[in-house]
Amino acid sequence: MASWDPAQYLKFEDQRARPAVDLLGRVDVTVPGDIVDLGCGAGNITRLVAQRFPGRGILGVDSSPEMLAKARAALPGARFVEGDIARFAPPAPPALIFSNAALHWLDDHAALFPALLGRLARGGVLAVQMPRNHGAPSHTAMVEVSRMPRFRDKLAKVVRESPVAAPAAYYDVLAPHAARIDLWETEYLHVLEGESPVVEWTMGTALRPLLAALDGEGERAEFLEAYATRVAAAYPKAADGKTPFPFRRLFLVATAR
């Protein structure tokens, strides 16, 4: 998998933190146990989770050594381990499994979500936020450009067209195992500054694997130019020079039986 660049990802730290704060606002943990942050990234959100539930053991899991190095520096009191979420097996059943903007990188949600719920202590909580903006131009433009004849052979296997299902699909797989489920979507209107801020935004996340699969700076520049042209047309600047960027996200909070 393409490596993560914490600096590029954190360019929009405030906007990316907002959904995690909104998710935390709906989480109540009433049973004893540790807290796990899956796909903890640079640890900036892990810190918010730790502050919200003081006194609990905190474990962050991520597959990126670059992100984990930042996380360890940001939160020395927590434990961070390198690993794949798909194979996550906690040492003891946690009271909360939290995951912000990470699980859309994994496949087979119909198996993954009930499995995560099953790893919790009885009465424990699974709290997840995932981007569901894959039908918007920021993401459809990526798919469109990756299908151009000069890119499609290299990118066909890398592009992820709709990694997050409709909310009801998560209800269906979790309901048989959950005591309570809270599911919702929010479309934020991020207001971004800079020349091509939507391209900068996706370069920190969804574009990474595509750019990494291309050969050399020339090919990457060609891809980015075709992508940036489409994105500029889809997200015009407002009169003040800023770029309003609508972005849809899916949230779920499920309590284990």
Ligand SMILES: C[S@@+](CC[C@H](N)C(=O)[O-])C[C@H]1O[C@@H](n2cnc3c(N)ncnc32)[C@H](O)[C@@H]1O
């Ligand atoms: C968009 S970042 C979000 C980081 C953090 N949760 C936040 O909200 O700032 C996604 C993170 O998920 C991690 N990730 C993606 N797939 C993973 C997997 N299969 N196992 C472990 N970590 C994964 C990446 O390394 C990255 O740090």
